[in-house]
Amino acid sequence: MTISKKIVLLGHFGVGKTSLVRRFVENTFSDNYKVTIGVHILKKEMDLPENQVNLIIWDIEGNEDITATRSSYLMGSHGFIYVFDTTRKSTFENLKRDLDHLKNNYNNVPIIVVGNKNDLITSAYLKENSSLFEQVDYFTSARTGKNVELIFEDLTKKMIS
Amino acid sequence: MLEFYKKQHLYPKVQFIVIAKNGEVTASDDNLFPLEPGSDIAEFHPFFESVIPLLADKNTQLSYYCIHIKDKICDVDCKTFEGKDPLIVIHDLTEHYESLQLVTQMRNETVIESEILSLQNTYLQEKEAFKRTFIANFSHELRNPLTGIFSFTEMLEKTHLSDEQYDLVEVVKSLCQDLNIMIEDILDLSKIEVGKFFTKDEVFDFDEMLDTVNFIYSTKARQKNLNFQIHRDEKIPQYIEGDQSRIKQLLANTIENAIKFTDEGQVDLYLKLNNKRANKVNIQFEITDTGIGIAKKDLNDIFTSFTQVHKDNKYPGSGLGLAIVKNLVTLMEGNISAESELGKGTSIRFNLKLKFPLHHREKQKKKTQESDILFNNPDKYSILLIEDNKISQIIVLKILASQGAFFLDIAENGAQAMERVEENDYDLILMDLRLPDISGYELAPLIRDLPEKKYAKTPIVALSGSMMGDGKNDYKKAGINDILQKPFQELQLLKQLKKFFK
Ligand SMILES: Nc1nc2c(ncn2[C@@H]2O[C@H](COP(=O)(O)OP(=O)(O)OP(=O)(O)O)[C@@H](O)[C@H]2O)c(=O)[nH]1
Ligand SMILES: [Mg+2]
Numbered sequence: 001m002t003i004s005k006k007i008v009l010l011g012h013f014g015v016g017k018t019s020l021v022r023r024f025v026e027n028t029f030s031d032n033y034k035v036t037i038g039v040h041i042l043k044k045e046m047d048l049p050e051n052q053v054n055l056i057i058w059d060i061e062g063n064e065d066i067t068a069t070r071s072s073y074l075m076g077s078h079g080f081i082y083v084f085d086t087t088r089k090s091t092f093e094n095l096k097r098d099l100d101h102l103k104n105n106y107n108n109v110p111i112i113v114v115g116n117k118n119d120l121i122t123s124a125y126l127k128e129n130s131s132l133f134e135q136v137d138y139f140t141s142a143r144t145g146k147n148v149e150l151i152f153e154d155l156t157k158k159m160i161s
Numbered sequence: 162m163l164e165f166y167k168k169q170h171l172y173p174k175v176q177f178i179v180i181a182k183n184g185e186v187t188a189s190d191d192n193l194f195p196l197e198p199g200s201d202i203a204e205f206h207p208f209f210e211s212v213i214p215l216l217a218d219k220n221t222q223l224s225y226y227c228i229h230i231k232d233k234i235c236d237v238d239c240k241t242f243e244g245k246d247p248l249i250v251i252h253d254l255t256e257h258y259e260s261l262q263l264v265t266q267m268r269n270e271t272v273i274e275s276e277i278l279s280l281q282n283t284y285l286q287e288k289e290a291f292k293r294t295f296i297a298n299f300s301h302e303l304r305n306p307l308t309g310i311f312s313f314t315e316m317l318e319k320t321h322l323s324d325e326q327y328d329l330v331e332v333v334k335s336l337c338q339d340l341n342i343m344i345e346d347i348l349d350l351s352k353i354e355v356g357k358f359f360t361k362d363e364v365f366d367f368d369e370m371l372d373t374v375n376f377i378y379s380t381k382a383r384q385k386n387l388n389f390q391i392h393r394d395e396k397i398p399q400y401i402e403g404d405q406s407r408i409k410q411l412l413a414n415t416i417e418n419a420i421k422f423t424d425e426g427q428v429d430l431y432l433k434l435n436n437k438r439a440n441k442v443n444i445q446f447e448i449t450d451t452g453i454g455i456a457k458k459d460l461n462d463i464f465t466s467f468t469q470v471h472k473d474n475k476y477p478g479s480g481l482g483l484a485i486v487k488n489l490v491t492l493m494e495g496n497i498s499a500e501s502e503l504g505k506g507t508s509i510r511f512n513l514k515l516k517f518p519l520h521h522r523e524k525q526k527k528k529t530q531e532s533d534i535l536f537n538n539p540d541k542y543s544i545l546l547i548e549d550n551k552i553s554q555i556i557v558l559k560i561l562a563s564q565g566a567f568f569l570d571i572a573e574n575g576a577q578a579m580e581r582v583e584e585n586d587y588d589l590i591l592m593d594l595r596l597p598d599i600s601g602y603e604l605a606p607l608i609r610d611l612p613e614k615k616y617a618k619t620p621i622v623a624l625s626g627s628m629m630g631d632g633k634n635d636y637k638k639a640g641i642n643d644i645l646q647k648p649f650q651e652l653q654l655l656k657q658l659k660k661f662f663k
Contacts, residue, residue, distance in 0.1 A: 038227020056211045087277075
């Protein structure tokens with residue numbers, strides 16, 4: 001059976017949302033930063049043992065304030081990927097608040113929290129900041145591809161269960 | 162005509178589409194995108210795939226902004242009605258959004274850049290703070306063993322040593338001293354940086370200080386065949402209130418540096434009175450040289466600790482000298498700047514806010530030490546020191562500087578010494594017995610036998626590390642008048658000189 005699921009990538013600008021999507025969908029990466037305005041919507045099929053899932057991925061523009069995100073973009077979502085940049089503190093210092101906001105407004109929608117640009121940090125840095133990273137599900141790198149496939153797979157499983 | 166323009170600007174930018182509940186296109190004006198009636202709009206673009214499920218209810222209106230559809234950027238309105246098919250209206254706002262894209266791009270890049278910069282800054286500051294405390298503690302720890310090495314070396318120096326052993330001990334001492342200077346420099350710097358550095362105020366004779374500076378640096382400059390000169394503004398008061406030893410340190414560091422990086426020409430110290438009000442003076446010090454110069458891009462780095470703009474073994478040093486100068490000047494509320502041209506020379510300029518006593522009673526000379534009154538000759542005695550050991554050079558230099566009665570040249574080996582004696586007329590020659598290219602016993606007769614016998618009568622005093630070496634008793638035969646044993650005290654040297662300058 002084929003089902004469609006809408007996924008939205010959230011997070012500050014420049015954290016690597018577009019890069020993660022491009023890595024996942026096209027398996028490419030670029031060092032150039034091209035700001036996303038509005039939303040790009042891409043589709044990718046995910047084959048799970050029991051189902052085939054059409055992921056409709058909404059790569060939206062970055063926003064420092066999650067409450068300012070256009071609600072039309074979030075409406076009808078089945079899953080969220082919250083992305084932050086492990087090298088920029090401003091992109092994860094309000095992580096808790098943002099996650100609470102999502103839980104309060106989109107109660108049953110599963111969220112995956114992703115710390116991106118993992119290739120730029122050391123394990124020592126991770127250890128030092130471990131308290132800030134408690135709620136993180138995956139550390140990814142769009143550049144190397146590390147864990148990229150995995151976050152989409154994991155979210156898909158959560159969405160169909 | 163109007164209709165034509167309207168058609169171009171308005172009409173084609175909006176597309177009306179009517180779809181069935183399942184997403185099948187029933188009608189489209191195809192103004193933006195061609196859509197076959199009967200085709201699935203979800204197949205046309207995934208945006209619609211996620212919107213269609215939301216159109217199940219009647220009388221809803223959904224508005225989406227800034228959606229990328231194919232190569233256009235559009236706003237999309239979706240409306241459902243009671244008993245009629247849903248309507249989709251697409252507005253093409255590509256141009257508008259593209260200009261917005263440019264603005265956002267610039268804004269975001271600036272924010273990210275400044276975040277990354279501040280990240281690097283905090284990282285650098287932490288590193289810098291760590292470096293400072295580490296260096297302060299570490300150099301302090303280094304001082305104790307070094308003091309130990311130095312004092313034991315001095316004890317060793319006073320035992321019975323052969324000339325060769327004495328020279329080796331001198332090398333150890335000289336290296337200790339180099340190390341000590343560096344450690345003191347580092348300690349100074351870190352003390353300034355953590356705010357534990359204090360300057361003291363005392364009245365001192367500015368001219369006397371300049372005399373000493375002049376003596377030491379013109380001697381050092383002559384060693385490299387350079388000319389060193391002080392140009393003093395007469396309006397500067399003779400007595401100044403400030404931290405004499407720190408001012409000396411400032412001058413020493415800048416002038417040493419200038420001499421180090423100059424191979425030919427001139428090093429000058431210009432002193433200018435900037436202003437004088439009440440008991441305050443502002444003096445400008447400018448040190449210029451005709452040396453190798455500094456590239457523009459490196460000019461800012463010369464005052465930074467541990468940066469050596471000229472990373473060349475030809476110019477050794479820790480790179481701390483000018484950093485200390487900069488920090489000291491800042492601490493004393495002055496300004497410092499540098500100008501330079503590659504291959505032409507460098508000029509370092511700083512000014513200090515000092516005080517001067519309004520009614521200074523002619524200083525009662527507190528000259529109590531016996532050495533101080535040894536020489537008061539009106540004409541300076543001209544002395545040549547032939548010595549390769551840097552420590553011994555400095556010791557002699559300092560002792561003679563305190564007298565203000567001498568003119569000193571330094572030669573580091575026999576060959577240099579011969580050049581100097583031929584070109585000049587010295588009143589006395591101080592000579593180390595062990596020189597790199599010749600021994601004193603061989604050199605003295607060469608000097609004595611110069612054409613016209615111009616040095617036949619000039620006193621030659623040998624400096625020796627030991628009294629046990631070969632031929633010690635033959636020094637008179639070699640034409641040496643007397644021997645002074647190293648290490649000697651200030652007074653021993655001065656008395657020795659006095660003997661010949663009666
Ligand atoms: N080193 C490294 N750089 C990355 C990674 N992911 C993204 N980047 C870089 O980060 C910058 C921003 O990436 P984007 O994917 O455009 O970020 P975004 O979250 O989509 O940004 P907005 O669209 O403005 O919200 C780009 O220069 C990317 O090359 C990563 O995993 N490692
Ligand atoms: Mg993006």
